[in-house]
Amino acid sequence: MTSSATLDLSLELLRQPSVTPIDHNCQNIMANRLAQVGFNIEHMRFEDVDNLWARRGTQDPVFCFAGHTDVVPTGDLQAWQSAPFQPEIRDGTLYGRGAADMKTALAAMVIATERFVKKHPDHKGSIAYLITSDEEGPSINGTVKVIETLEARQEKITWCLVGEPSSTQQLGDIIKNGRRGSLNGVLTVKGKQGHVAYPHLARNPIHLAAAAIYELSETVWDKGNEYFPATTFQISNIHAGTGATNVVPGTVEVTFNFRYSTELSADQLKQRVTELLDRHGLEYDIVWTLSGLPFLTPVGELVNAAKNAIHQVTGVTAELSTSGGTSDGRFIAPTGAQVLELGVLNASIHQINEHVNVADLEPLAEIYEEILVQLLA
Numbered sequence: 001m002t003s004s005a006t007l008d009l010s011l012e013l014l015r016q017p018s019v020t021p022i023d024h025n026c027q028n029i030m031a032n033r034l035a036q037v038g039f040n041i042e043h044m045r046f047e048d049v050d051n052l053w054a055r056r057g058t059q060d061p062v063f064c065f066a067g068h069t070d071v072v073p074t075g076d077l078q079a080w081q082s083a084p085f086q087p088e089i090r091d092g093t094l095y096g097r098g099a100a101d102m103k104t105a106l107a108a109m110v111i112a113t114e115r116f117v118k119k120h121p122d123h124k125g126s127i128a129y130l131i132t133s134d135e136e137g138p139s140i141n142g143t144v145k146v147i148e149t150l151e152a153r154q155e156k157i158t159w160c161l162v163g164e165p166s167s168t169q170q171l172g173d174i175i176k177n178g179r180r181g182s183l184n185g186v187l188t189v190k191g192k193q194g195h196v197a198y199p200h201l202a203r204n205p206i207h208l209a210a211a212a213i214y215e216l217s218e219t220v221w222d223k224g225n226e227y228f229p230a231t232t233f234q235i236s237n238i239h240a241g242t243g244a245t246n247v248v249p250g251t252v253e254v255t256f257n258f259r260y261s262t263e264l265s266a267d268q269l270k271q272r273v274t275e276l277l278d279r280h281g282l283e284y285d286i287v288w289t290l291s292g293l294p295f296l297t298p299v300g301e302l303v304n305a306a307k308n309a310i311h312q313v314t315g316v317t318a319e320l321s322t323s324g325g326t327s328d329g330r331f332i333a334p335t336g337a338q339v340l341e342l343g344v345l346n347a348s349i350h351q352i353n354e355h356v357n358v359a360d361l362e363p364l365a366e367i368y369e370e371i372l373v374q375l376l377a
């Protein structure tokens, strides 16, 4: 395949150096196309973040395409085989920063919408777009703010398709229908600093904490459920010491993260950690940061429409999954919307030489169009 509408629009978006939180005109490119097929365009800028809310129609149900125009930094430019913002096709593979995450999906959404609207100008309900330039950054002035604005005026999304790269081996093999919650903790266990040769005058916080850390790492928090794998606990850093080999440190700091299922709440996890530490008789502080609530879209209209569309276009039977990192779906799902993620292969995202199969672009646009047909035709 040398040329297609989806590829052409992908190339146009990939040429914009939209390193988070810079949109670099990507949303205008999309908005101009959408305006031509009857969308009402609202640019919502919050601080340094550009957001786009576009809607065609005023009725319910509202089908919304969601995603982000920002990309992660390029990393070492010398390591790229071709310049990250000069997209290049080599052997049927399109290279460029954002090729997989997620400008090709944005292009596929727009192409699918144009084709659908042409065939079904009087479709049911509404089609909407919620696009941000702050997904790869702190996610403070992006989707969450747009959702707040929509909630304040009681504008609701019924079904939301986030175009994040969900596929693993082949296009459409995985639909993400939820995400685990993410809870971070920084634990500081206190001891008493001293000389290693006089341990009776010191209290070594590393020794004191060791058994508790071991127990935390071995604990079965839950068994997961039909949709979620079991909750996991991972330590990402342990830090203590003054740099000198003859000093017992005064404190040890342990940074950890829970990825948790819907079987548990963040408060329950906090309570169980606190009980465990208390049982070990430790003196400690703990600072918690909740970076995302878990969400789940059970099998229903949206999941079925996506599965049918994938099967129709590619012959693939999609599997549901809730694995992987967080996404902006976590901000949309709490409004009551059904949310899923469906996009290209994710093997190269955030890497040097990020890429996508050119042959997957038109089928992705066809899948998105067929989902619109299933839900709104």
Ligand SMILES: [Zn+2]
Binding pocket: 068, 101, 102, 135, 164, 165
């Ligand atoms: Zn992404």
